[in-house]
Amino acid sequence: MATVHATSCPLDCPDTCSLDVTVEEGRVAKIAAGNGHPATSGFICSKLARFDRRLYHPDRLLYPMRRVGAKGEGRFDRISWGEAIATITGRFKQIVEQWGGEAVLPYNYGGSNGMLTDGFIDALFFARLGASRLQKTLCAAPTTAVATAMYGKMPGVAFEDYPMAQSIIVWGANPKASSIHFVPHLREAKRRGAFIAIVDPRRNFSQREVDLHLPVRPGTDLPLALGLIKLWHDAGQLDRGFLDRHAKGLEPLLRRAEEWSLDRVAEVTGVPHEDITLLAGRFAGAAPAVIRCGWGLERNRNGGQAVAAVLAIPALLGKFGVRGGGYTLSNSGAVRSRMAEGLGTVPPDTRLINMSELGMVLNEHTMRNAPVKGLFVYNCNPVATAPDQNAVIEGLRRDDLFTVVFEQVYTDTTKYADILLPATTFLEHADVRVSYGSYVVAGVTPVVDPEGEARSNPDVFAELGRAMGWDDQAFHWDAESYVHRAAAHLRLPGGNADADVLNAGGVQPVAFPDATPVQFETVSPQTPDGLVDLTPAVLGDDPYGYLPPENTRYPLALISPANTKMISSTLGEFNYEELVVTMHPEDAGPRNLADGDQVKVYNELGEVVCLVEVRTMVRPGVVSMPKGAWVKSSRNGSTSTALCPASVNVVAGGACYNDARVEVVRSG
Template sequence: MTEFFGACPLDCPDGCSWVVTVEDGVATRLRGNRDHPYTAGALCAKVNGYLDHVRAEDRILYPMRRVGAKGAGKFERISWDEATAEIAAKLHAVKDEFGGEAIWPFQGTGSLGYVQGLEGRAGQPLWNVLGASVHEMTACSVAGKLGASYTTGTAAGMDPETFADSKLILLWGTNPLTSGHHVFKFMREAQKRGAYVVSIDPIKTRTAERADEWLAPLPGSDAALALGLLHVVLELGAEDREYIARNTVGFDEFKERILQFSPQRVAELTGLPEERIRALGERLATTRPTGIRCTQGMQRHAGGGAALRMLYAIPGVTGDWQYPGGGASYSTSGRFTPNFEGVYRDDLLQQPVRSLNMVRLADELLNQDDPPIRALVVYQANPMGSNPDQRRVREGLMREDLFTVVLEQFPTDTVDYADIVLPATMQTEHLDVNDGYGHSYVHLNRPAVAPRGEAKSTLETFRRIARAMDLDEPALYASDEEVARTLLGDELFEELWEVGWKRYLPERYVPFTDGFPTPSGKLEFYSEKAAEAGLDPIPGYTPSQATAPDEQHPLALIAPASHWFLNTIFANKPDLMAKAGGPRITMHPDDARERGLTSGDTVRVFNARGAFEAEVLVADSVRQGVIASTKGHWLKHVRGGANVNATTDERDSDMGGGAVYHDNRVEVERVGSVNGDDQPRDQARFAPRGRAGAVQLRAR
């Protein structure tokens, strides 16, 4: 029996450290690392069964070529040599006729590894040599990252472990008990010491149920609420004038903005009672330190960047940035700074190339710009299920002149549109370097077992494609270990190989004690950099579409993470599918009554972009005028072949071209009664594992 240190690669702030037990070449146990201060021996409900997922019957194990129509999911098995030869020929042909920019390497957050995944921009040396278009990773966090950076110079805020020192905790549009639960133990510790925890969320989430107070503002009105709270702070004269004078610029201009947002006005903008805004403002004014937890979901709307900019400004007014347990925590990304240049190899790019926004996939595939996208290489992503404006994404992927390669572990909805499918390794089968964007530790993931079938690591796949293309750049053939050593240096690599993890910040870390990484070196209430970008130099409120009246589509739809899926990962795992159930919307009793709906009814949720079907749950865990669903369902497993992204808009947020998944208005109509004959049966909603759920293979 041997134990191997590893780490979870998935799109979660926790980036857990784990230990794999291997007996006779078989992984027999996976557990959270008990010695790791953040993981503390616990994994999440999704990842606990990861070894079963690795061994699943519907795992893609061999290269395949499409033999049916695009979207039909019919393939024949081929060899790796056949697959890479065909890919090489197609990429050469596209480059020769249209130029390298006609190739789009479309990478997602299926792995956040620094060797195999997104954090290391895996495959970037190959794309640079080919002159391919640059992939902009915009679906997740870019608006909030830019917004926070205009205030503090970085989105890397407070150390989440110091929430144990907070006296007031504002959980702002975040649900850590579903999406990154480890931080909550530090908050519970603070709560036991008397800290007051407030959940600010249109949905009464699992986390909100554990808070001392739940406030449910209208989706997208967060910046207005922040301004209203600061208005109360100023009314009470509770701003930290010494901290402001010493550490900030532009407060006089910002103060004028704050005074425009009285609690009475903010009550109208947010849909919250004025007295509750005042009460929380008074608590904020008098409680030090206050820690704000704000993660990616709350910035996925038209004013998302402005909202994060505002939340990072609050501790500048109250002075909380100077205390352990004070400040705001959006991410820790950017504090771990390995040798990125040596891994990305952007020096291999012969000339500047265009950037393509991943959120605009449908536009780019359908508008046929010059040059048009003629080759799409998708890895660690499932855009058919995850991208907005699902109908138009399908239209783009259906193009016969679009050569599509998908590197995958399972037969996702995107795989169905591939010309060539390549089998990808899973985390227990390859080497990687991982951290987490919610803590301050770096991990080495040692391969514990041999890959199943003919699965290859991401870098090995790109090495094979480069070889088939007869490319002679040595950097394209660096081994996985060589890339890891380039990234970390030999000394840190060897240390992590032996112990698995290392903290890279001091204990009880307080950021910005030596100044802010802004142009002025101070927290910027007035940002010249924002002004140069054509934005308001002062933090403010940008309304979202979700707060605008719409007679035809009167309901605001938000769809955060499922407790059982991670984006679309695990949405084919039978036990988790059973726990999640089919698509569901939660609706306030008044909204349900108006439409004649009861719990259990099947409804069509629709707008001009499209529709999906779901079961209704009538409950007061959402505010009136808002319905809540969850993201992640595979289209092939649900009635109607559509999920919530059939209704979401392919439109940019205010900063960085971010996604606006939660800036969405819809209407709901009943299509089936809970007692009616047209109610779909549960077994019809889900394809089981094994033969029915797998890619269809044709015998050669």
């Protein structure tokens, strides 16, 4: 008999959909949109609708394994959980004794995880071990640092309120790939007459869907934002009253903007003069006017500065105080977590390792005095996602590196593990997800039994903690109580999270005083002095200073954005089979390349052999490969990250994927 179970999607996506999962004879038969969610009405993405393919995939990890072949060969023998736990704790004890706790590095991200599976008992385990701490920088580090410093992560304009806006800029985001429930609101805004502009090197919306597309060269969002600010300043359009009352740090920003004449902005960004002035006029003159700031503009050496300049715009023009006016970035700041207090986590003071620099960190010659000897990878696939893929693989091949990979399926990274541990998926365990797009806290509840001997993250880290001989309460908690414990430490406007709703797989909407937040009306900056800081210290020694591209040997800028099949590396085992690079006809022609040709994309870091598609959707001078593709999708076992430098942003050490510069030639 079929039964239908309510749960929520915890994938790294702003929408956090409610789901109805149909189970027949103990197996997931159908995944569809659930009810009761205020923003994700009626549909889910095609990726998640086929998540059963991950659950029952032939590459699903079902048992703990021990490596029997060479690293990279992918040969393993099944072992028991007891043997796996004893091996891991035994090796970690040896490493800590000989090299110190910091020689162990946890390497994790949140591709399909919520509060219980990322930063919960795992965090306590590594803190007790005295392990190195991981600086999470692959995505959102600069945006989070800037938004926190400027506005204290003030809740943003709800997507449902966008149809009220007269002018909308979507800057560095492709909601058709990574926030599909925002798209109907954009369409409704357009139907009501809003002026919609998109800033993106790729054209993801047709000319009928939006009014203006500004295809900036990668890394030049900062000059565009500063050029707009100069136009508004020169035209006397800044809202001096608002700025006097609510902001500080104005002058350094204006001094930098002064350097960006319209001619210079057009030359550097590659955007025509008339489009820049059109956008300036249509945004400044509209009320309400709103900016959807995404994460695409942060992935380069100017990224943190660019995000700050973009987020300054609504303050400079006084766009706040009306419904549908202001900005949206991450909305997760509406819910505050005090989970660390609940865990009694030891305050860590160990070294911080930037996850974008994994290749450098794992290659011992660069870390001679403090090598990483133990690596515990979970919730992520660094071979596919960390910059400088070849350096990452070289490090993972080290014979003296003890590597544990705790995963749901065989990935690009699992074949370098010494011990493999099988992890449950979100359909097999409980979790709690705080959305960063829609305003909900969502409950994830198991709808089927785990496949094979897969176990959840908190269960495994609790067992590891006990096996180490530690007596912290959290290592002995009853798994049934996890959701209640998480809920007790989540603070929403007006009260705590409701554990009963979350345990039942439901969503709890964030209850703002007036349905959705109105910036500077019902929600305010959460900075220490309550002011917007227009030149925050996180911007470093040269705030709003522009850095031109460093790599000038190769003529094409490579970007690697999310696509409709993959918004992270999750689901690469079945969802992205053939790697393709997209190129403009003006670039393909002189290289004698045609649609469907096999090409080599290369630079000083590596080369990728794949197919080319020739399209006008990318601007000339830019090529695009999908984010998160697995090495098996490419024809030479390398993907876009093999071409991405491991250099990091001055703001919060963010990854600079889009600083990759490449050449493309026919191959084979």
